Amino acid sequence: MAGSVAYERKGRIALIRVMNPPVNALSQAVRAGLDDAMEQFAEDDDAAAAVILGDGRSFIAGADLSEFGKPPQRPYLPDVINRIEAADKPVIAVIHGTALGGGLEVALGAHYRVALEGASVGLPEVTLGVVPGAGGTQRLPRLTGLEPALDIVTSARRVPAAEAAELGIVDALRPASDPAEAGVAFAEELLAAGQGVRRVRELPAPGIDAAMLDAWRDKVAARAGGQIAPVTAIDAVAACALPFTDGLAEERRLFEHLRESPQRDALVHAFFAERKVARLPELEDVAARALGHVGVIGGGTMGAGIAVAALLAGLEVTLIERDGEAAEAAAASIGRTLEGSVQRGKLSAGARDEILTERLRALSDYDALARADLVIEAVFESMEVKQEVFARLDTVCRPGAVLATNTSYLDVGAIAATTSRPADVIGLHFFSPAHVMKLVEVVVPEGADPQAVATGFALAAKMRKIAVRSGVCDGFIGNRILSAYRAAADHMVLDGASPFEIDRAVVNFGFPMGPYAMSDLAGLDIGYMTRQRKAATRDARERVPVHADRLYELGRLGRKTGRGYYIYDDETPKGRPDPELDTLLADIRAELGITPRSFPGDEIRKRYIGAMVNEAARVVGEGVARRPLDVDVVLLHGYGFPRWRGGPMKHADQIGLYHILADIRALAQEDDFFWEPAPLLADLVARGADFDSLN
Ligand code: COA
Ligand code: NAD
Numbered sequence: 001m002a003g004s005v006a007y008e009r010k011g012r013i014a015l016i017r018v019m020n021p022p023v024n025a026l027s028q029a030v031r032a033g034l035d036d037a038m039e040q041f042a043e044d045d046d047a048a049a050a051v052i053l054g055d056g057r058s059f060i061a062g063a064d065l066s067e068f069g070k071p072p073q074r075p076y077l078p079d080v081i082n083r084i085e086a087a088d089k090p091v092i093a094v095i096h097g098t099a100l101g102g103g104l105e106v107a108l109g110a111h112y113r114v115a116l117e118g119a120s121v122g123l124p125e126v127t128l129g130v131v132p133g134a135g136g137t138q139r140l141p142r143l144t145g146l147e148p149a150l151d152i153v154t155s156a157r158r159v160p161a162a163e164a165a166e167l168g169i170v171d172a173l174r175p176a177s178d179p180a181e182a183g184v185a186f187a188e189e190l191l192a193a194g195q196g197v198r199r200v201r202e203l204p205a206p207g208i209d210a211a212m213l214d215a216w217r218d219k220v221a222a223r224a225g226g227q228i229a230p231v232t233a234i235d236a237v238a239a240c241a242l243p244f245t246d247g248l249a250e251e252r253r254l255f256e257h258l259r260e261s262p263q264r265d266a267l268v269h270a271f272f273a274e275r276k277v278a279r280l281p282e283l284e285d286v287a288a289r290a291l292g293h294v295g296v297i298g299g300g301t302m303g304a305g306i307a308v309a310a311l312l313a314g315l316e317v318t319l320i321e322r323d324g325e326a327a328e329a330a331a332a333s334i335g336r337t338l339e340g341s342v343q344r345g346k347l348s349a350g351a352r353d354e355i356l357t358e359r360l361r362a363l364s365d366y367d368a369l370a371r372a373d374l375v376i377e378a379v380f381e382s383m384e385v386k387q388e389v390f391a392r393l394d395t396v397c398r399p400g401a402v403l404a405t406n407t408s409y410l411d412v413g414a415i416a417a418t419t420s421r422p423a424d425v426i427g428l429h430f431f432s433p434a435h436v437m438k439l440v441e442v443v444v445p446e447g448a449d450p451q452a453v454a455t456g457f458a459l460a461a462k463m464r465k466i467a468v469r470s471g472v473c474d475g476f477i478g479n480r481i482l483s484a485y486r487a488a489a490d491h492m493v494l495d496g497a498s499p500f501e502i503d504r505a506v507v508n509f510g511f512p513m514g515p516y517a518m519s520d521l522a523g524l525d526i527g528y529m530t531r532q533r534k535a536a537t538r539d540a541r542e543r544v545p546v547h548a549d550r551l552y553e554l555g556r557l558g559r560k561t562g563r564g565y566y567i568y569d570d571e572t573p574k575g576r577p578d579p580e581l582d583t584l585l586a587d588i589r590a591e592l593g594i595t596p597r598s599f600p601g602d603e604i605r606k607r608y609i610g611a612m613v614n615e616a617a618r619v620v621g622e623g624v625a626r627r628p629l630d631v632d633v634v635l636l637h638g639y640g641f642p643r644w645r646g647g648p649m650k651h652a653d654q655i656g657l658y659h660i661l662a663d664i665r666a667l668a669q670e671d672d673f674f675w676e677p678a679p680l681l682a683d684l685v686a687r688g689a690d691f692d693s694l695n
Contacts, residue, residue, distance in 0.1 A: 005033025007040045013187045014040075014047035015180055017054075023061035024054040026102045028073045030064075034106070035075045038083050041091075048191055049090040051183030052110060058097020059119070059179075060106055065128065068259065068268050077102050077134040078252060081109035085199050090190055094183040095119045095170065098158070104169075105132060108139040111198045113170040114186050115161035116177060121169060124156040126229040128271060129264030129644065133255030137236040138247045142203040143168045146212070146237070153233045154220045201244045208241045226510045227644040229258055262654050266646025269692075270636060273629040273647070276695075277468045278457055280626070286450045288458035289400060292316060295375035297389055299330020299362060302406055303378035305434030308337045311355045312347075312435065313462040318369055319362040331362035337435060366396045374402040374455060376428055381529070383410050387418045394419040402452045404428040408479055409530065412472050413445035423449040426456050429476055431638045439637035441470040441477060468634050471624040474534075478634045480624070481648075484615035486527075487674065488607045489515045490545035493585065496596030497604065499565045500577045505604035510642025516565040519548070520558035520575060528552040541673040546588050610663050613652045614678050620649075620694065621680030628691035649691040661685045 006017045016037040018024045034052075041050045054060050063077070084091055084106065093099075093107035096116040104121045107113050115121070123132045123140070131137060132153065141149035144167045152159060164170045174182045216234050224230040232254050239250035258264055293316040296307045307317045311334070319334075321327040335356060341347035361368060369375055375397060377389050386405060393403050403425045405415050416425035427443025440463075442456040453469070460467035470476040475483055489502050503514025519527060527548055538544075551557075551564060558564030559575070566575030589596050599607075616631045625631045632647020645651045652660050661681055668675040684690065 004029055005037050007037045009044070009047055010180070010184050012046060012048040012191075013184045014044060014050040015183070016041070016050055016052045017180070018052070018060055019055040021056050023058060023098075024056065024103070025061055025064040026077060026106070027064040027067065030060075031075050031077055031080050034080050035083060038080075038087060041089070042087065047089065049092065049187040050087070051092045051094055051180070051187055052084070052106065053094045053179040053183055054097070054103075059093070059095045059099040060103030061098055062101025062103050062124070065268050065271060068128075069265060077105065078248060081105055081134050084109040085111075085201060087111075088197060090187070090195065090197050092183055092187055092190070094179040094186070095121060095161075096176070096179045098122070100158075101125055101132065101136075102134055105134040105136045105139070108135060108143075108169075108200055112172075112186070112190065114172045114174055114182060115164055115170040116179060116182060117161060117173065117175050119161040119164075120158040121161075121164050122156065122158040123153050124158075126154065126227075126233050127156045127267065129227075129229050129261060129267040130258045131229060131233045131236045131251065131255050133252055133259070135248055135251070137233065137251050138240050138244060139200040140169070141206050141237055141240045142200050146206040146208065146240075149237050149240075150216050150234060153237055154216070154230045205240045205244075205247075208238060213238055225512075226642060228261065228263055232258060263644045266644055266650050266654070269629075269646045269650045270632065270643050273633050273695075274466055276627075277466060277630055277633050278461070280469055282450055283454050283457065286454045288454040289373065289402065289451055291373050291455060291458055291462065293318070293372050294459070295320065295369040295372035295397075297375065297377040297393075298379035299326065299333065300378065301432055302430060302434055303376075304330055304333045304337065305432065305436075306376055306378060306406065306430055307334050307360070308435035309430075309463045309465070310459075311338075311359055312341075313459075313464070315462065316359045317361070318372060319360070320366055320369065321362065321364055323364050327362040327364050331356075331360065334360060334362070366392050369393065369396050369401075370398060372397060372401055374404060374459060376404045376406055378406040378430075381408060381410065383414065386410065386415055390415055390418050390425070394421065400424070402426065402455045404456065406430055409475050409533075412443045413447075416445050416448075423447055424452045426452055427470075427472075427476070428456055428459070429470070429478075437638065438464075438466050439478075439634060440465050440467045441634065441638075442467050443470050443472060443476055445472050466633060466637055468630050469626060470630075470634075471622070473619075473622070473624050477619055477625045477631060478638045480619060481612055481615045481631070481635065482639060485608050485612040486515055487543070487545075488611035489604075490548065491543055491671070491674065492599050492604060492607060493547055494543065494545070494589065494592065495594060495599075496589070497599040498577075498585075499581065501599065501601070502604055502608075505601040506608060508601065509605055509609070510645060512640045517575065520564035520566055520568075522558070523560055524548060524552045524557045524564055539673070543671075543674070546592065547585055550584065550588060606663050607667065609648065609651070610660060610667065611674075612648045613660055614664055614675070614681060616648050617678035617681040617684075617691075620691075621678055627695045629695045653690040653692050657681060657685050657690055 008015050020030050091110045092112045093110035094114045096119050099107050099121045123136050125132050148167050165173045220230045236251045236254050239247040294310045296303050296319045299319050299321045307319050310317050319330055321330050338352045342349050342352050379385050405427050412427040416422035426448055429441035431437035431439050440460045444453050457467045499516035503516050506514040556563045559568050562568050567578045568575050619625045628649035632649050635641035636647050664675050664677050
């Protein structure tokens with residue numbers, strides 16, 4: 001029965017089995033079921049010990065996140081766990097798969113914990129904007145000591161079974177086997193040895209070292225970048241110095257406070273949005289095509305990265321470059337990246353050798369692609385070159401092979417149209433570095449075969465990436481929205497703001513980097529080339545970022561030339577503002593007849609985020625993105641939008657669309673072309689609705 005807990009007995013051992021697929025989340029029904037089972041156990045005179053275990057692929061993955069934001073329902077988890085702990089006959093938790101969050105808290109309420117090989121435990125609550133709220137921060141330090149508990153709670157990391165045993169979180173490690181059998185065997189051993197109940201709450205709390213806590217606060221705050229929960233988690237763990245029930249109450253108070261916070265709302269939104277992006281109604285019953293052998297055309301920055309991602313996903317890769325020398329260079333670049341993984345302990349030397357000798361071929365002969373199931377083109381960003389490549393692919397690839405382009409901006413439909421099989425052509429837009437960044441936009445031109453699209457999603461899943469469907473437009477979802485908020489930043493620079501102030505305001509908002517530091521990293525030539533390409537079709541009312549063109553013309557291309565907006569040298573490898581820029585900008589403003597004015601941080605933020613949300617509303621309104629949540633996932637995973645704000649659409653909902661629209665309308669007074677409100681935004685405000693109503 002779904003959502004419930006079964007009680008049965010194997011001899012004198014009671015088995016309390018949680019059955020709530022797929023991950024045994026602690027829904028109200030599960031909490032009530034555990035409560036009932038503990039009552040039954042107490043009354044069952046023939047049961048000498050109880051084993052709590054999870055049905056299916058794992059123990060318990062924690063609180064049911066879909067219940068967050070709704071009124072809490074009894075029984076509450078802390079009470080259920082206290083009841084488990086209070087049992088006067090031994091209770092054993094058998095952990096297989098994962099015991100996360102409330103799942104680990106349940107296990108900590110048991111008197112003994114057994115982990116099966118392959119299991120891991122953790123308290124990931126801070127990634128969801130809360131702290132453990134059912135005793136995790138109080139019981140864990142009593143088992144591990146203070147620092148390991150602080151580490152586990154603030155980092156949210158998964159602790160493998162062996163380490164959990166070393167830290168004293170679990171009492172025994174057993175080979176992977178049936179959890180019920182392992183639990184019964186352990187319980188019988190305990191009883192035979194005359195071992196009784198052993199409550200974690202009765203163990204002494206570790207001593208608190210105030211200086212050490214302060215050091216942790218500094219370290220975690222620096223890493224958290226505006227997120228509250230990881231820092232609050234330190235206070236929760238520190239409360240273990242109080243008498244146990246007072247510590248529990250303090251932990252619960254902190255948990256409940258965070259549960260109502262916008263950050264928790266945003267982070268849970270991000271969690272579900274990431275899982276919903278790949279669920280598209282039109283693909284529900286569509287099978288992906290076979291996928292074992294991938295072709296990659298071009299072995300530059302993107303091609304080599306994509307090849308690494310495919311190789312690490314277990315695929316065979318044939319990479320095609322322009323000539324033998326370029327092919328060798330590409331293979332060497334792939335080898336270096338894999339070597340880096342070996343050095344960092346992420347890949348064994350044996351696995352690296354197998355990849356390079358058995359599964360990678362880099363050559364210049366397109367005929368080698370005859371067996372490929374899917375080919376990703378990553379050559380120069382030129383329609384002419386790409387169309388040439390696709391014409392070649394059309395002649396060499398077998399029927400049914402999916403042909404994909406990694407273009408950033410070009411019309412995927414126009415590329416498809418040059419082949420005799422346009423329905424098999426899609427865009428697969430990876431982000432740099434492609435073997436690291438999790439986002440892929442699956443670009444679907446009109447008339448694409450759903451199977452080809454499903455195969456694009458399947459490739460992303462194999463690579464453990466997050467795929468988001470995008471329609472065709474200039475820049476697709478992400479780069480199109482980026483162009484809009486970049487333009488808003490450039491307008492401010494033209495009108496008097498310093499690029500450094502803008503970067504600072506954007507970093508203060510929670511992005512890892514501002515737009516000008518980003519330009520320097522990517523290279524100012526990229527934006528310049530894009531502007532050149534669009535120049536012929538540019539609307540006369542569009543403002544040109546003269547400063548960016550000027551820097552390009554001065555050969556200041558960013559990090560690669562040591563100078564862009566910032567100066568990069570041995571002294572400041574990460575860059576320092578260049579004072580000469582002030583003069584350069586002052587000259588440009590004078591040339592353009594602009595009287596400079598200042599932009600305070602909140603004004604910068606209003607314009608940057610306003611432009612982002614307005615363009616995103618257009619992207620959704622036009623159907624380029626299916627839902628606002630698709631935009632959120634793209635900005636979170638491709639552009640560094642702070643996760644604890646949920647993405648631009650979630651953030652806009654939290655601020656209130658009415659306020660966003662009012663700001664945009666006010667800005668339209670100074671530039672009614674750029675700040676024209678998106679029809680969808682105006683419509684939602686008129687209806688009193690929010691973006692979430694469209695998810
Ligand atoms: N509450 C509600 N639903 C949950 C859930 C939870 N705690 N954890 C997972 N799910 C759902 C997912 O939404 C997904 O649903 P879908 O199939 O309808 O999309 C399904 O369970 C499977 O999850 P998924 O993440 O796709 O599976 P996985 O095997 O890759 O990972 C976990 C499993 C448990 C590791 C992962 O889901 C996870 O980290 N969950 C959150 C755990 C957590 O943070 N718990 C603490 C809560 S305070
Ligand atoms: P790059 O210049 O680093 O690499 C392009 C490679 O393609 C070169 O090695 C070149 O030798 C090869 N090539 C050119 N013509 C070829 C042909 N006919 N046959 C085989 N190989 C050929 O460029 P990049 O940055 O890797 O970009 C590639 C594509 O990916 C572009 O369309 C770009 O817009 C897109 N893209 C780039 C990024 C990024 O951040 N760099 C991100 C997403 C998408």
